Amino acid sequence: MIKIVEMIERKNLAEALLINEKVRKKSAIDLTKIIRAWRDSRYGEDSRCASLL
Numbered sequence: 001m002i003k004i005v006e007m008i009e010r011k012n013l014a015e016a017l018l019i020n021e022k023v024r025k026k027s028a029i030d031l032t033k034i035i036r037a038w039r040d041s042r043y044g045e046d047s048r049c050a051s052l053l
Contacts, residue, residue, distance in 0.1 A: 023031055 020035060
């Protein structure tokens, strides 16, 4: 069961990274700060997700 959860988490992270790259490429401005602020507000600055990216 733990392996399945870990696999799903990796898949979700990979999908999030792909979406992030698509948004950056389409944007005329650098959205890095906006994306990081959203991620920090959603997951918290000290979350595991924030430390992976």
